[in-house]
Amino acid sequence: MLASAFSRRTLLGMMASLPAIGRATTQHGLAAAATGVNPVLVNRALDALARHNPLVWSRDVIAIADFGLPSATPRLHLVDILTGTTASLRVTHGRGSDPDHTGMLQSFSDVVGSAATSEGAYLTGPIYTGVHGLSRRLTGLDPTNAHAEERAIVIHSAWYADASVLARQGKLGRSDGCFAVSPADIGTVLSALGEGRLLYAGRVQS
Template identity: 80%
Template sequence: MAECFLTRRGLMAMLATIGLPAKAPAAPQNGLAAAAHGVDPVLVARALDALARHNAAIWSRDVIAIADFGRPSAMPRLHLIDILTGTTTSLRVAHGKGSDPDHSGMLHSFSDVEGSAATSEGAYLTAELYTGVHGLSRRLIGLDPSDAHAEERAIVIHSAWYAGEDVAIRQGKLGRSDGCFAVSPADIALVLSMLGQGRLLYAGRA
């Protein structure tokens, strides 16, 4: 079944128009804290806060993703937290060139400025799949002021050779994206299937 296209502006207009009832957040939030094995508790708390603030926008809470950009890029730091099974899968993810201009392997700053090629901090809603220059990818809608230009900047989840394990082993760090969440070609199918449309991706650092 094809997934529908939904922009941030369209999402907010739809929610305001139809007045979706608030979902009860208690069960998924309790599940997130219990299932987030090895994830920085500061970021877990921020993700919980994002779930509460964007309650009406996030309609699927079985899997929640947290990108911990306080870790070096060579380490697995994209955490896919499965609430139903109580397990966490951690994978490597690249950050933007503008967030690490010296290519140290560490993110130094966030930015949502168009043309910055930087990673943006904040809560994202996963949107539809599409096929682009990097193959099958998933669009993202920025939900916070700190990532509100995600659509204009074409910030998405996609695969890239420079995010592979072999690159991390060879040079001790991943390559850099233009601000997108770039994962290994070996991991993209898993990421796209686990993190389907309508779910929360929170990006930050403690």
Template identity: 50%
Template sequence: MDRRSFTRNALTGLGLALFQPLAARAAMAAVTPPAFAHMPWSGLLDRAKAALDQHQGQFELRDRIAIADFTQASKDMRFHIVDLVSGQSHSYLVAHGRGSDPAHSGWLQRFSNEPNSLASCAGAFKTGEIYDGQHGAAMRLHGLDAQNSNAESRAIVIHGADYVGENQIAAWGKLGRSEGCFALAPHMLPQVLGMLGPGRMLYADKMPSALTQSA
């Protein structure tokens, strides 16, 4: 798929996402469906909902959120888009930053908000505009917490990358690493950008028992 078609598909999906029924878009107190209680990322979902309430003034759209569960290995589907209204979720592969996994073990070892750390950062992000950048279509992210306040200056975004995909896992047992961005499989990026769109929350974290170091 060429870049123009890629971006057009992403924006088409975005248009569909933005024109949701008014009731869904204005759901300011969405209740988590019981089906999510048994998901391995349910603990992070609770944290994400608390963050959504904490930053409620930032979000007009509370119907759908994304969760990056860095408790899991990079070979696992650990990027989840959760529809709090319908009770549906969609899961994807996502890479973490090389500064978060210097030995390239396939597991995120630490977060960092520091410039030039090449690490992933944790916390709540607000999705921003879709633009055509170094990696093709990408989505800007605005960090809302102290631990990700440098996200914009570090150019932490959602983008596609060839080192993310089932072929990488088959060959190496893990994904490649980003420079701190949320890198997804290129063929899945239009769907993800379309379902998120600007103005929703992405929450990234790792459960405390699994976090070995944070900076």
């Protein structure tokens, strides 16, 4: 069903009557497992999980992208609540969020054509094969990322997210707003962050 009718309107209307099974367990598990993740973002992810609980039907792994960190730093945190562990990988931000290519996200935007990263909660969708190979669709659940589908914001791999680019220029390249990871990491991300899970993107400004 999701593969053939994957739209924000469809998803926001799906499973609205499902009970909030295991919500407290998930909240405690996320807080305990997310070692090394900014606690402010952990709390925001928990708030997002509470707000969108009926839609997030798999809660074993929750991803938090900390765009307050530079692109050279592993900042896509895959928090495995079942094992109590967190794997952190490098991920790009959008060109429109860092026009001078400083390696630091300067601002978020959800404007179509902005090529920027959008903050907020995302629901992971099906895997598909696109121009970047195996990728995973995303649906924006908040007003700050409501145009994610229209903008084709997804998780994919890219050469400019590779460690060789980091070694050469001290920062990753930039996407058009997608969550681009190294080709060496895409299998891990797609496997760990399966369909129906929460990805929260944000930053804490100093």
